[in-house]
Amino acid sequence: MKKDSKKLDKIGQLGPFFELDKRRQKAVILLFEDELTDEEIAKNVQRRRSTLDNWKNDDKFKAAQEQYKKLVVKKDFESKALRELVNLLNAKSEMVRLQTAITILKMSGMMSDNSTPELDKAKVRKANAEADIARWRADKLTGKNKSDDSTVLVDDIGDVEDE
Template sequence: MLDKPRQEAIMLLFEDKLTDEQIAKKVNRTRRTLAKWKNDSRFKAAQEQYKRLVVKKDFESKALRELVNLLDANSEMVRLQTAITILKMSGMMSDNSTPELDKAKVRKANAEADIVEWKADELTGKHQGKDSTILVDDIVGDDNG
């Protein structure tokens, strides 16, 4: 956890109303010290965390209400994008996911499962007597090459 002066500096930097010189003065440090803080990885991480916290607290519910209203938009594309955004916010869909891609992934997984099941049945002889094709991995040729 950062000390009080650094925490206050993060809040003041986020508000973006004062110059770096004024912020340094408010937290009883030099402008040079503030510049060092701004380059520190822990300070940067704390800035990001504070930004997410403030944005979430101040805007998340308003943004979500607006999205819910857009689910009734006239445009089918707006409704689709809104639904996708809400699903992503809820964690039910990732950024690199679409409904079409998710369906394709399910079809692929089902096809792969069918192939594995068929191979297992072939190995256990379940398909003996049925019209089936036998795959040969290695065909040994004659010694002449």
């Protein structure tokens, strides 16, 4: 096992990778490093090639491979990628700056994948309009909408009946 792999084991010991026995964990790591053939990996973990093939077809083993890949990528590249994104906020191209800002906001959880600034503004306008309609309906029920100078709201979304 490489030195980096031992450090990685201390990051967070929950999930499918950490539920595997040491031999399977070592096989996941060696498969990820992609430096040995499957035959060499099987020998390295003191198992037959057919056993390694069976492991590779096991759902838990596959999930462990995915988890290990994410842990390694996060550990080795996440901070570098974020630094690069911060640098791109100063790019000459307005489009590059916009895409960079959106990416950073998505990474921080402040923006979803199907979100754009325009869509977010439209959602806020819709929420405000719905709040206005709800307030008007409540006022109508309590009789606060009876004055002659009241504003008439047209609701083409729902089915409000006039009294």
